[in-house]
Amino acid sequence: MFRPLVELSPAEQRQIVTLPPTIAKLTEVKHLVLYGSNLVRIPPEIGSMTNLREFSPYTSHRLHWFPYELTRCRRLKASTVSTRSLYGNLKVRAPFPPLQPGRASTRDLDLLGLDPGVWGTDVIRACSVCDRPIAEGGLHQVWISLRVGTDTVPLLVNACSPACIDALPAPPDGYLPTPHTGGPGIRRKRGDHRA
Ligand SMILES: [Zn+2]
Secondary structure (H helix, E strand, O other): OEOOOOOOOHHHHHHOOOOOHHHHHOOOOOEEEOOOOOOOEOOHHHHHOOOOOEEEOOOOOOOOEEEHHHHHOOOOOEEOOOHHHOOOOOOOOOOOOOOOOOEOOOOOOOOOOOOHHHHOOOOOOEOOOOOOEHHHOOEEEEEEEEEEOOEEEEEEEEEOOHHHHHOOOOOOOOOOOOOEOOOOOOOOOOOOOOO
16 A cells, blocks of 8 residues: 555645656555545556556545546556546536647647646656657547546546547446547536536
């Protein structure tokens, strides 16, 4: 079990809004505990935690940005995501924030110093789907609702191409049926991200 935040003071904890990319090295960790954190986002590097079986961010009410790379944690069987806090939740009615329009090239972007308020992440190294360096492709961000452990969670996809978006799996029944780019036009179906 790994509890990266418990040794911090409450004041320090409040300043931690994401985890460092070095979590990619935690390949032996089976249970990641983030109870009551002030985290806003989880970085894509969590996809390298290949032994992760349980993911416990419960009561992290500001946590809204989960990476598609969570689906690479193939042993993940249990989770306690506070689904009421998720974007698209019908009861709380937090709308999906609009993602940036897709682009065929990333040449004008600082991929290692992105504004997380715009991109939902501060670093994008690789395509979430095919894993090729994003600097060699374009950038097409979408939301897709998929099962993570025991929860269905809207995941942020950083795809290099429309072809990689087409390759995404289908969401479970009752959720938005296709990948989407958020914004006010997104209609949520009854049952989406119920608490
Ligand atoms: Zn790709």
